[in-house]
Amino acid sequence: MYFNPYHYYPFGPPTPAYPTYTVNYPVSRTYPSVDTKIFEGSIKSFRLLMEQGSILLDRLGNVSFARKIMSAAQQGKNAEVDQLIKTIGLKVPVVTHFTPTGVNFTLTTQVTQQQPIHCCTLTVAMQWGH
Known part of the structure; x- marks a missing residue:
């Protein structure tokens, strides 16, 4: 290599000002066709849960029943609440x-x-104290 006496670095082939990048184009993917059978079953099952949740709320709306539930819960009587x-x-x-x-x-x-599997869960969360 040749050294320029006025500079302390070697001369050589010019380096590019910007690094070169390779362009990766997205690969087209094929997806399987959509099968809605499981989803349809989940919707039907969840409708049942909603109906049952509505029955639960109607019963909890009865003041004497709500008082029994809350009293048993306050005393830690899990079996009685169940x-x-x-x-x-x-x-x-x-x-x-x-x-x-x-x-x-x-x-x-x-x-x-x-x-054959549990598809759905409905959780009713309510406040009953401070």
Whole structure:
């Protein structure tokens, strides 16, 4: 290499001012056709959960029933709360979780031959204290 006496770096081929980039064009992908059978089943199941949730809310709207639920919950009587909820006669399982300030009712779909997995969950969360 040749060194210029006035400069302390070697001369060579010019370097580009900007680095070169390769352009990656998006690859066109093919997707399988859409199958709505599972989604349609979930919609039907969720409608049932909504109906059952409405029945639950109607029953909780009864002041004497609400008082029984809240009193049992305040005393920590989980089994009594569950028994009171079962007296409503809902067609879906309900799990109740409560704290001093609120209550959650979780309604889930049941596993059937047509629906081998739990597709849907409806959680009703309400405040009942400060």
